[in-house]
Amino acid sequence: MENRAPSLGLLSGPGPKLPQRKKRKPHRTWRRGCLGTGPGGSDPSSPAPCTMATLSVKPSQRYRLPDWHTNSYLLSTNAERQRDASHQIRQEARVLRNETTNQTIWDEHDNRTRLAERIDTVNRWKEMLDKCLMDLDAEIDALTQMRESAEQSLQAKNLPLDVAIECLTLRDSRRDIDVVKDPVEEELHKEVEVIDATKKALQQKISQAFEKLCLLQEVRQQLNSDHRGKMETLDIDRGCLSLNLKSPNISLKVDPTRVPSGSSTLKQWDDFSQFNKNRAEAEMKGAIELREAIALTIAETNNQLEAQRVATEFAFRKRLREMEKVYSELKWQEKNTLEEIAELQEDIRHLEEGLRRKLLNLKLCHTRLESRTYRPNVELCRDQAQYGLTDEVHQLEATIAALKQKLAQAQDALDALYKHLARLQADIACKANSMLLDTKCLDTRRKLTVPAEKFVPEVDTFTRTTNRTLSPLKSCQLELA
Numbered sequence: 335m336e337n338r339a340p341s342l343g344l345l346s347g348p349g350p351k352l353p354q355r356k357k358r359k360p361h362r363t364w365r366r367g368c369l370g371t372g373p374g375g376s377d378p379s380s381p382a383p384c385t386m387a388t389l390s391v392k393p394s395q396r397y398r399l400p401d402w403h404t405n406s407y408l409l410s411t412n413a414e415r416q417r418d419a420s421h422q423i424r425q426e427a428r429v430l431r432n433e434t435t436n437q438t439i440w441d442e443h444d445n446r447t448r449l450a451e452r453i454d455t456v457n458r459w460k461e462m463l464d465k466c467l468m469d470l471d472a473e474i475d476a477l478t479q480m481r482e483s484a485e486q487s488l489q490a491k492n493l494p495l496d497v498a499i500e501c502l503t504l505r506d507s508r509r510d511i512d513v514v515k516d517p518v519e520e521e522l523h524k525e526v527e528v529i530d531a532t533k534k535a536l537q538q539k540i541s542q543a544f545e546k547l548c549l550l551q552e553v554r555q556q557l558n559s560d561h562r563g564k565m566e567t568l569d570i571d572r573g574c575l576s577l578n579l580k581s582p583n584i585s586l587k588v589d590p591t592r593v594p595s596g597s598s599t600l601k602q603w604d605d606f607s608q609f610n611k612n613r614a615e616a617e618m619k620g621a622i623e624l625r626e627a628i629a630l631t632i633a634e635t636n637n638q639l640e641a642q643r644v645a646t647e648f649a650f651r652k653r654l655r656e657m658e659k660v661y662s663e664l665k666w667q668e669k670n671t672l673e674e675i676a677e678l679q680e681d682i683r684h685l686e687e688g689l690r691r692k693l694l695n696l697k698l699c700h701t702r703l704e705s706r707t708y709r710p711n712v713e714l715c716r717d718q719a720q721y722g723l724t725d726e727v728h729q730l731e732a733t734i735a736a737l738k739q740k741l742a743q744a745q746d747a748l749d750a751l752y753k754h755l756a757r758l759q760a761d762i763a764c765k766a767n768s769m770l771l772d773t774k775c776l777d778t779r780r781k782l783t784v785p786a787e788k789f790v791p792e793v794d795t796f797t798r799t800t801n802r803t804l805s806p807l808k809s810c811q812l813e814l815a
Contacts, residue, residue, distance in 0.1 A: 449571055449575045450575060452571055453568060456564050456567050456568055456571070457568060460561065460564040460565065460568065463560060463561045463564065463611070466614050466615070467558065467561065469614075469618060470553065470554050470614055470617075470618060471554070473550065473618045473621050473622070474547065474554065474621075476621075476625060477550070477621050477625055478547065480543065480625045480629065481540060481628070483628075483632065484536060484539060484543065484628050484632055485540060487633075488533060488540065491529070491532065493781065493782070494529050494639050494643070495526065495529045495530075495533075497779055497781055498522055498526045498529065498646075499526070500778055501522055501775040501779065502519070502522050502523075504774055504775055504778070505522075505775065507767070507771055508767065508768050508771060509767060510760065510761070511761065512764045512765065512767070516653055517652070517653065518646070518649045518653045518772070522646060524642060524645075524646075525639075525642045525643070525646050528638050528639060528642045532638060532639065536631055536632060539624070539627060539631050540628075542624055543628060546620065546621050546624050550618075553614045553617050554614075556610055556613075560610050643782055647776065647779060650772055650776050650779075651776075653772060654769060654773070654776075657768055657769050657772070660765060661762065661765045661766065661769065664758055664761055664762045664765065665762060667758055668755065668758045668759060668762060671751060671754060671755045671758060674751060675751050675755065678747060678748050678751065681744060682741065682748065685737060685740060685744060686741065688737055689734065689741065692730055692733050693734065695726075695730055696731065696734065699723050699726050699727045699730060703720075706719075
């Protein structure tokens with residue numbers, strides 16, 4: 335094994351650069367008593383025994399003596415330097431430990447004081463919010479009772495509006511061309527406008543009361559949320575205030591000095607709570623004024639409703655007479671169209687029969703011509719019979735084409751009549767439906783003059799059939815059944 339010197343690069347601190355190592359000399363072998371002489375010692379060519387002694391030098395790293403002294407000096411110098419640095423660090427650490435201990439004690443005391451002050455501030459706000467919530471709940475109950483009183487006063491005026499809307503809804507079931515904006519629809523819309531005008535003030539107050547209640551509920555929810563936040567904050571801050579160095583649940587946390595998303599400043603926090611309190615007080619003041627206004631506006635009359643009711647029913651009766659007249663005209667047109675269709679169908683049957691006969695004649699001519707093509711040899715001549723049959727085929731083909739053309743025209747005319755008949759019947763059905771709807775509307779409007787407990791509809795709403803009063807005998811039979 336080679337003997338290697340310790341590396342000087344591991345010693346700390348600067349020092350003189352060591353000289354380079356010397357190169358190794360080649361291996362030398364020393365031989366003694368072998369000069370190459372024979373037994374006589376004079377003849378070098380004569381063989382003679384030879385005794386040899388060999389000294390081998392082991393290859394290894396070799397330093398100079400100045401390098402050895404330099405290494406020892408560097409070790410001593412670096413040791414003294416390291417001891418001086420360590421002493422300086424120890425003195426600075428003692429000073430730092432004393433200063434940080436005092437600073438930590440005062441910081442913990444200051445933060446404990448701040449936590450106590452913060453708890454007092456949050457607790458005062460919590461008490462203010464408690465009082466505000468109690469006042470807000472009382473105002474919500476009072477406004478709710480006032481709104482219910484206004485709705486009860488308005489309920490008596492809902493029947494005319496419901497009847498007008500029901501009539502408009504029934505008339506929306508009209509079909510096709512009968513969906514027209516006629517005087518009846520105009521009078522019904524006018525009736526709705528008159529009813530709305532008589533109820534406008536009270537309905538407006540009810541809507542305002544509903545909106546105000548929504549705002550009060552929103553404010554209450556905001557206050558309640560703020561109040562819950564104050565309660566949770568008090569629990570957290572009181573828990574933090576109760577912690578000390580001997581508490582079992584303290585530990586290091588990951589990045590505790592981070593600023594959580596959504597954090598607010600102290601001014602923003604105070605402005606938020608003040609805004610909620612001011613808004614609640616303003617909404618309660620507005621609610622008190624609205625209750626007084628509702629109490630003053632619960633009074634309406636129905637003077638214009640009666641005049642509008644008479645005008646609307648007059649328009650209904652006039653429209654019914656007009657539709658009955660048109661209905662009679664359409665029924666007469668339907669009767670004439672059906673008669674024309676019957677006559678045209680009879681003519682089409684005659685045309686088809688004539689066409690079938692012409693086809694039979696054409697088959698006969700084709701068969702004769704085809705059979706004559708089998709005549710032998712010179713007998714296959716184009717005689718007068720051949721020319722006559724050929725002319726007959728051409729004549730029959732022209733006749734059949736004319737008959738087909740006329741039959742197609744008759745079919746088109748029949749289709750047109752059927753289509754127009756379908757339109758007539760559809761319009762008749764529309765007119766019948768419209769008259770039935772208007773009759774139902776007039777029957778529904780009887781609710782305005784007949785008490786609810788005595789009202790019996792004359793037309794069924796679903797089947798649209800007339801409700802007839804049964805005879806006493808049939809009524810008795812139904813009761814027995």
